Amino acid sequence: MTMHALVVRDVMTKTPVTVSPDLGYKQIADLLIEFGVSAVPVVGGDRRVLGVVSEADLLHKVEYNGADVHAGLFERRRTRRAKEKATGETAAELMTSPAVTVPATATLTAAARLMEQHDVKRLPVVDDEGNLAGIVSRRDLLRRYLRTDEDIRGDVIDGVLLGVLWLDPVEVEVAVAGGHVTLTGKVDRRSTAQIAARLVRALDGVVGLTDELEWGFDDTTLQHRYTFDV
Known part of the structure; x- marks a missing residue:
């Protein structure tokens, strides 16, 4: 037996749920509920990660339902972006971009720091070419402490x-x-x-x-x- 320090690829989900840029709002919401996840990567045809759509992104439409979504000149950038997403209908319009990603070879500590820094619960994992290789969640990072x-x-x-x-x-x-x-x-x-x-x-x-x-x-x-x- 040899020492083996776990890296992200050891604990990530290798076949994550993904959506295409043109997928509609309702279909995205259905996927989140069906698979019990809080966010999904938006992936292009070349497997490049274009962004991430989360429950928070979808909730902007509920938040501003029936309200005036015209962005005021002096509104905070975050509020302006939220109102823009409230009118979105596809993943490309709803997603947060650019996505915060983590290399498959990164340490679990590095991944945890990224999550904390950007206040996210999961990160798309990319390979050496920058293509989607999986997704890692906070729960996945805890696996290092589940050894006997x-x-x-x-x-x-x-x-x-x-x-x-x-x-x-x-x-x-x-x-x-x-x-x-x-x-x-x-x-x-x-x-x-x-x-x-x-x-x-x-x-x-x-x-x-x-x-x-x-x-x-x-x-x-x-x-x-x-x-x-x-």
């Missing part, structure tokens, strides 16, 4: 202790409960203990770490000096 304690312990022992640090697992005791890892035992150097702790914290599924490792020699205080003869 046994799997996490295996990654710590085989991936960190044996695979990276070449440590005898007998020297370090690894306990995992609810995703929380506890390391006990003794290693030769303090820097080794620090590296072990850093690598374990970065493993998928780890929610916390209790580091009780001891060391025989503190090599972190050494200062290396080099003298050159001129």
Whole structure:
């Protein structure tokens, strides 16, 4: 077993519901309800993501139903855009564009930050050519924490202790409960203990770490000096 840090393509939905730019309002609403999603990518014939239509985009029509949707000169840009969408009938007219997308190779942390920054619940995922590869939601990002304690312990022992640090697992005791890892035992150097702790914290599924490792020699205080003869 080797350590494997999850990226977006590992947790995304690979066959997302999409709509074409000319699909009508009612059909889009029906799709959102049928598949239980809050937004769908608008995709062109070349699989390029043109935008995203969300429940919020569709609700503008309800919000301004029967009201004057003429955009005033001094209205906020957001209000003007909402009124424009209220008159929209197709995905191209209703969508939010350009879409916020995330590369399939991005880390889950990067995807989560994008969602937080743009206040969205899901992101279209694109490949190296910029074509739609899938869609990732907030729920998908939580999958990294759904790994079993046994799997996490295996990654710590085989991936960190044996695979990276070449440590005898007998020297370090690894306990995992609810995703929380506890390391006990003794290693030769303090820097080794620090590296072990850093690598374990970065493993998928780890929610916390209790580091009780001891060391025989503190090599972190050494200062290396080099003298050159001129």
